[in-house]
Amino acid sequence: MDHYKHITIDERETIFLMRNHGNSLREIASHIKKSYSTISRELSRNSTGKSYSPSKAQEKYKQRKGNCGRVSLLSNPQVFEVVREHFCEDLWSPEEISNRLAVEKYPVQISTTTIYRGIFNGLFDNLFKSGSSSAVRHLRHHGKSRHNKAYQEKRGKIPIPNKIPIPNKIHDRPREADNRVEIGHWEGDAVLGKSGKACVVTLVDRKSRYLLIGKAAKRTSEAVTDTLSDLMKLWPGRSLTITPDRGKEFAKVQCLTDKFGTPFYFPDPHSPWQRGTNENTNGLLREYLPKGTDLDSITDRRIQAYAEQMNNRPRKCLGWKTPYEIFFNVVLHLI
Structure with missing residues (x-):
């Protein structure tokens, strides 16, 4: 166990997911191979009240390292407009904006810290088309409550193997899928709305993070299976493989294996970090479809527009390229 390396943003995301799921600090420490005291100190130093935000924790870490920016750069109208467009309209994070500017060799570079300062100083308040007037509320992690161990998700889970067998487990998944060495290995989930019958089915490619979205009229295994079939036809x-959630919506995917030859590999119970790519992508999707959204009233055209925005959003794990660029092996100019 390494006690000397600093916690990375990916590890902070894992801490956030496992803590929200109710895992103990020792379980988290063991999973990411850090000491108990390191995890305890991380949560103590970088939590806001009772909430822990990976992005804010990373930003606090950078500030403590002296990574400062110049607020005056945002007084440049051209720079301000670039930041406003991608933050307020495209919903990019400050880190995504700053690093994509560097990738595209934009004439003026602006640091992540400078953009955050502008946000917290109110420079982008009232510039969003919908939602809160405060720009801070539009940051991905602005402070969220977590559930305790007594909390149980209301979604049904696939019953025990004696009732509905799980043909393949995640531990049997090919190395190519685990190591993200080729396109075609997907993670799947169903995103639920506040009420109504509809849900949004997502497939995320593990290598490129390219997202496919489809709307299922009902949250039944039949409807979700039909939507998955439509996505796979695209x-x-x-x-090559699909790793879905263990929700009962995916109880009848064997027919898709029979139809397309694509095996499904199910994760262990209560282990959302085994599908971290999908969990993280769903977190991004919630910026466009917040919890409480009535999915029955959302058109498929609108949902596809959200998918297009997300596929053209730079990702740190891709070297600030976009999922679209990786999936199709092209170079885009987005700034």
């Missing part, structure tokens, strides 16, 4: 031959 890219014939590029569905």
Whole structure:
């Protein structure tokens, strides 16, 4: 166990997910191979009240390292407009904006810290088309409550193997899928709304983070299976494996294996970090479809527009390229 390396943003995301799921500090420490005291200190130093935000924790870490920016850069109208467009309209994070500017060799570079300062100083308040007038509330992690161990998700889970067998487990998944060495290995989930019958089915490619979205009229295994089938038809031959959630919506995917030859690998119970790519992507999707959204009233055209925005959003794990660029092996100019 390494006690000397600093906690990375990916590890902070894992801490956030496992803590929200009710895991103990020792369980988290063991999973990311850090000491108990390191995890305890991380939560103590970087939590806001009772909430822990990976992005804010990372920003606090950078500030303590003296990574400062110049607020005056935002007084440049051209720079301000670039930041406003991608933050307020495209919902990019300050880190995504700053690093994509560097990737595209924009004439003026602006640091993540400078953008955050502008946000917290109110420079972007009242510039969003919907939602809170405070720009801070539009940051991905602005302070969220977590559930305690007594909390149980209301979604049904796939029953025990004696009732509905799980043909493949995640531990049997090919190394190519685990190591993200090729496109075509997907993670799947169903995003639920506040009420109504509809849900949004998501497939995320593990290598490129490219997202496919489809709306299922009902939250039944039949409807979700039909929607998955439609998504898999979009890219014939590029569905090598799928790792879905253990929700009962995915109880009838064997027919898709029979139809497309694509095996499904199910994660262990109560282990959302085994599908971290999908969990993280769903967190991004919630910026466009916040919890409480009535999915029955959302058109498929609008949902596809959200998918397009997300696929053209730079990702740190991709070297600030976009999922679209990786999936299709192209270079885009987005700034």
